Amino acid sequence: MAFHVAHEETLDPRGLVELQRAKLVRLLARVKASNPFYQRKLDGPEFDSLVSALKGLPLTTRAELESDQSQHPPYGSNLSFPIEHYTRMHQTSGSTGRPMRWLDTDETWEWCRQCWAIVYRAAGVETADRLVFPFAFGPFLGFWLAFEAAGDLGNFHLAAGGMTTSARLQLICDHAITVVCCTPTYALHMAETAAAEGIDLAASTVRKLIVAGEPGGNIPGVRRRIEEAWGARVFDHAGMTEIGAWGFECEESPGGMHVIESQFIPEILDPRTQAPVPDGEPGELVLTNLGRVGTPLIRYRTGDQAILTRGLCACGRSFARVQGGILGRIDDMLVIRGNNVFPSAVEGILREFGEVAEFRLRPISQGAMTELEIDVEPAALADATGLAERVTSRVRDRLSFRPQVRIVAPGTLPRFEMKARRVFAGTQHQDDRSLDGGSSGRV
Secondary structure, eight states, rough: OOOOOOOGGOOOOHHHHHHHHHHHHHHHHHHHHHOHHHHHSSSSSSSHHHTOGGSSOOBBBHHHHHHHHHHHHTTTOOOOGGGGEEEEEOOOOOOOOOOEEEEEEEHHHHHHHHHHHHHHHHHTTTTTTTTEEOOOOOTOOOHHHHHHHHTEEEEEEEOOOOOHHHHHHHHHHHHOOOOOEHHHHHHHHHHHHHHHHHOOOGGGOOEEEEESSSSGGGGGHOOOOHHHTTTSSEEEEEEEETTEEEEEEESSOOSSEETTTTEEEEEEEEETTOOOOOOTTTEEEEEESSSSSSOOOOOOOEEEEEEEOOOOOOOOOOOOOETTTOOGGGGGGGEEEEEEEEOOOOOOOOTOOOTTTEEEEEEEEEEEEEEEEEEEEEGGGGGGHHHHHHHHHHHHHHSSSSEEEBBBBBOOOOOOOSSSOOBOOOSSSSTBBBBSOOOSOOO
């Protein structure tokens, strides 16, 4: 079955709404017929009256899905077909709770791959491009999809799991790789390793990096450092194991992502009241996927904060745009001295300092207030002079609070291949080696 045809990407807004409605009708008919999870959730309302108003359908939460999988192990009851029809199983990272297992039939796996093909087309990936995937795949869905979709398009695609960063860099050079798919954090780590080993990445054949898994691809400081180190263009992408690859950055308009509205219906809601939020204002991204019929998600609360805008893009698409990419996870937001702060906002500031190699954040309760301690690892000992004071000043000016900044020795903080974990609670790790013996102080 052809889930996606090229003309769907350039439909006008009215055409997109008509397409979404037709796909939603088919999805709801399948769900009503045979999906136990949604049969229970949607019991009672008349489907015909709800198709024209998606907002009449109940929201779906991760907590519901986790509870359902606990009550109906191992895969839950969100299954529209008999179990023998499913041929793929992937698993979430568990970064927001217990891992969830997610199944696909051959047909829905094809739908997932076609969504990734849209990501590649929008980034200008050509048949002659040679792609590398520098990580161990495991049960994580995202880059299995990217890997297999590259094969569908006829590209040379090279898996580079089970290798050191140095070996992966050599692989990139030896095989004239032109497109790298990885997390923003690992792109920076590869650049750091290349610099230490005298490899000039900017002179390599790499011309594009497609990054995902973290907000970094749309953080200006992170994007700039990656592009300068690699001499290549960064394209951001977003997806989730349970919902699929839903977002992409096009060539003509960097600094945000389109939602694949031919396959997803996006909404922005107030995370507290669930009321709709006007375009241009931040709220929680809610998605309905329209082609993953075997394990569908209807009005799924992603937990991501985003700003949705609309209008015809220079790329020719009318797909809604997530301005500035994903701003952060709503449940990751920190309240520091009365200020709402996403870790990505702090990262954006720290990446403006070329001498900062890595960092770690630690919220500390001090009476009724919460302070933020920042461990900063400089690229070299010579970079440490005055760095704590400069970082403190910039965070204070931008985010309206004064952090405690502590400089640790080069090589102290962990590096990450997949999603980075940089927010820690409690006191410092015993293996940290402080260079300055303290911090820049509090207000």
